[in-house]
Amino acid sequence: MQFDKLFSNTEIKGKTMKNRYVVAPMTRISAEADGRANKTMEKYYERYAKGGFSTIISEGIYIDQSYSQGYKNQPGLATDAQKEAWKSVVESSQKQGAHFIAQLMHAGGQSQYNAFTDETIAPSDIPPKGEQLGFYGGSGPFQKPKAMTDEDIHQVKEAFVQSAERAKDAGFDGVEIHGANGYLLDQFLTDYLNNREDQYGGSVVNRLRLILEIIEDVRNAVGQDFIVGIRISQIKVADPEHKWAGGEEEAAQIFSALGEASLDYIHVTDGDGAAPSFGENSRTLAKAAKDFGKLPVIANGKLTDPEKAEKVLAENEADLISLGTGALANPDMPNKVQQGKEIEEFDFQNTLLPQAEVKEHEIEKELVK
Template sequence: MANEKLFSKTEINNNTFKNRYVVAPMTRISAEQDGRANERMRNYYERYAKGGFSAIISEGIYIDDRYSQGYADQPGLSSAEHVNSWKPVVDAVHKHSVLFLAQLMHAGGQSQANRYTDETIAPAPVAPKGEQLGFYGGSGPYQTPKAMTDEDIQQVKEAFVQSALRAKEAGFDGVEIHGANGYLLDEFLTDYFNQRQDSYGPSLTNRLRFIRETITDIRNAVGPDFVVGIRISQIKVSDAEHKWAEGEQDAETIFSELGKTALDYIHVTDKDAAAPAFGNQSRTLAQAAKDFSGLPVIANGKLGDPEKAETLLKDNHADFVSLGTSALANPDLPNKVYNHHEIKPFDFENTLLPKAYVKDHELQMEIIHEEKFNGCCK
């Protein structure tokens, strides 16, 4: 059968994936102002469930009522009201026997809107590079964040734990910890963001400590049967060209350490998942994650072409492919591929519409951070 690997079943932590297609997390800013999920979001996610994907990873969900929110109208999991609002969305996805994972996110210094505070926090008082994202409602440079205290670090770890427990209560099958794209956990991992001189920096091993501890705390809280994954990248919302200083050597340290934790999978995102990530003749980021961690790997980055995705899987560089722009243009992409139907190309200008102008139900994809900036989904 064509695309045999793409349509093969597999398991993660006793959860069956009917194929290797996963919907990537994509920022939409279409929740209620207070962070509650709504019917628009339910319809959006259910379209992918109907379209044949084996699993869906939610947009980034903020975790507390302090510093974690990154964008106006971003959904949260910081209260009972948030939990109850997500339940109909989760039920709509599960109705089609599709797995649903909640991506838990702390925006850190890259926050550009927060209904709870006007301040931001990060490992050190280092402002992100570049400008805020206009189509997310931001403008001008990022503000300089406050350096986190030990108390702040403990509070954030506890917020991740409580948010994971709320995700479990809402019915999600697991959580994905957002450790990519320049948000808080990635800021701890990044050398120029993390200028701490304590046990959380400045060596790479110390910069990994916050991520390792967060994973451990979440696993201890949710138990062994709840899926726990993490998303990792070199590139950032504010720095699309960033690379780890020591290339594959850093990748080996990072992914080896993650492989020793209680994670069930690693989700990596790059401009092109099939391209060398550390210079000519180097591994792809997915291959590095696979080789050094020993964990199942989800690859993201320009994998809408089924032949390209199939090759990546057959070469054992990844176990799953996650799609962003290709899924936006084709919410039924797995069904199309299986039935040999044409796949529509992604049209940024016609797909990326402010929600005030969205009238057609098929265009409820309000604001997505996508290839216009760094070639991958957030």
């Protein structure tokens, strides 16, 4: 196959993506203990840029020194020192021709480590389903979070704004607001995690309110020339089978509202990005985002096979394809596909995995393989 769609140009906010391949955000837990990015991270991201990816979205970055951190050794954009540490990481990938977007994340009730507090916060005092992730250093059930006050909500909004401003100062090409996978903003959107009786709870419109307010606040802070996107999902880290109760009708409400906001793209992730997301013969999540949101869409979920990815693009289900485990196994995926080389299968045991206890030189040795 020629993969004409995969290797065609597209544009977002005046930035030309040389192909449709995007590195998906993946938790790496390899930052310094104080949240500063480091040389290991620089090499990790740079290899994707060298491998031909047009765009890189960072791992989830915590946004304040309060409740947002979710993992030990997670990087932050909560301080000027953290901002400065990101500069060389961003620059090294951009020099290789890749755009770099910072994913801004608040873990909320799904946090399993926070250097600044032993508490977690969430829209309501309901813990996430399931248990913490052992390979990210957690164990046991999630703790019961504190229901957020109006003051907490205001603080979170300010933290997203300030971290977005730091991302711009650090040289990133844009920010992605993390509204997926069971983290704080998705908790507001999720019916069984949000039993608030104020303007942020109840109807879909109300449960979306905080997300929409943060989008507008961030846009006002960073200006019109900076990319602002969002990541949305039905599935969660702690509840991978979750579906929106209202199915496609609820998806229409969500994506229509996001499409009317000051966003430049919508990034969706699903168990299979090419499969119906709301039952038999329904739309994929990406197609729902395109049809109702009418913005550029990044699709994610088991799209490593380039023929499958090409089909998603050719059928106008999405505009770009993001790879997670496929990129881990093939950091030079775009170059491999263009050169007709074999695609490696992701092997959980043998592919570089996030391990906070792995020494930096051991990671670096793996990165240059």
